[in-house]
Amino acid sequence: MAREWREEYKGGIYHVIARGNNKEYIFKEGIDKGYFIKQLKEYNDTMGYRVYGYVLMDNHYHIIIQTFDKKLQEIMHQINNKYSKYFNGKYNRVGHVFQGRYKAILVQDERYMLKLLRYVHQNPVRAGLCRLVEEYKWSSDIYYRENIKGFINTLIIYNMLDKDTIGAIHKYKEFMAEPEEMNYSTLKAIGDEAYVVLCMSRKEEKQRRRLDELLFDTGISLIEYEQIKSGSRKRKLTEYKLRYAIAAKEEHYTLKEIGEHIGMTAISIKNMLDRYET
Incomplete structure (x- = not known):
């Protein structure tokens, strides 16, 4: 069976989703989530990608990531493999932690980044874990809400909202309070419909290798x-x-x-x- 076709290129932005094997928990304690975030930060320094947002649920996670010289599959292999070893060692278990290969949805148009980020940050609200986005500890929301300088690249989102940082933060808070109706986990690509159609039509064509x-x-x-x-x-x-x-x-x-x-x-x-x- 042929491997599923995936658009990937230098500078590509992806909505990455990874779930626990058999829907099991991949994070059992807060310290597990903290360890995963630590790896996300450390590999960011060595592999040169950008992270625009994330949320860690108990049995899955979402990351919005932009790759450069390193391939997405290489980055995700390093992150998931390191975490799997930690998780299996800590809980004295063997076998797969994650359910197959991660899902990567190409973000073709950066104008959709804001709505995608809202979808990611509102995951805990939809799951009934909290009432408001800012109440959930294990997401990148606080970086935007408090203008924290760290490994989350907030500039692209701020610039979409307002040229002034204070104004952008205010508009960000208002935007996050509005419900996101689109399910960004089910799409093949995020952006212009014509591009999505183009991507689907190219599945059977031989692609020039990167x-x-x-x-x-x-x-x-x-x-x-x-x-x-x-x-x-x-x-x-x-x-x-x-x-x-x-x-x-x-x-x-x-x-x-x-x-x-x-x-x-x-x-x-x-x-x-x-x-x-x-």
Whole structure:
């Protein structure tokens, strides 16, 4: 059976949902939720993604995340795997903590971010755990409500509401108090309907593979990947660069696109390929 098609690209914003295996709890105590948030913060520093919002329920979580150089599947594997080891160790259990693969819904249009954030923050209210959004401790609401400087990137939401921060906070509070009618967990993509239709029509088409995928397919380690991405000229990396360039050329990327992705000029890529062909 073919793997479900998923739109993914550098700078992509996703609504990520992960649920407990067999609907079991993935967070049994507040300290569990605190540990998960700690990992979300720490991996944010090392993997370079942005988090715009989250809520941790007892048997599932929602995160609004933007990826850059790291693939979403790599980020989520690190976060979920680390937490699973913690959870199984703490509760002396074995087996899967999460139910299969996480669900990732592409946010195509940033204008929908505000309503999506409201949907995420209102999860505990809909579940009957509290009456108001601000009463629930385990969400990113407080970062917006109190303008807390931390790992939650609040600027994009504030700018949608008001150019003035104080005005944006006031409008945020009013917006969160209004009910969100859309269920953002059931969509294939969030944004323009035409784009969603386009995505569905492309399921059966062969997609050009992303440059990062081609780079990882050369067999490099994460350390070597970071070295290449930072423009390192270490001799041991040349073979990986060549494999990457050959594969990218076969995928019909331009020499400029191939080079910019690993800190090289188009001329340097051409010279490297020319030496290989001779």
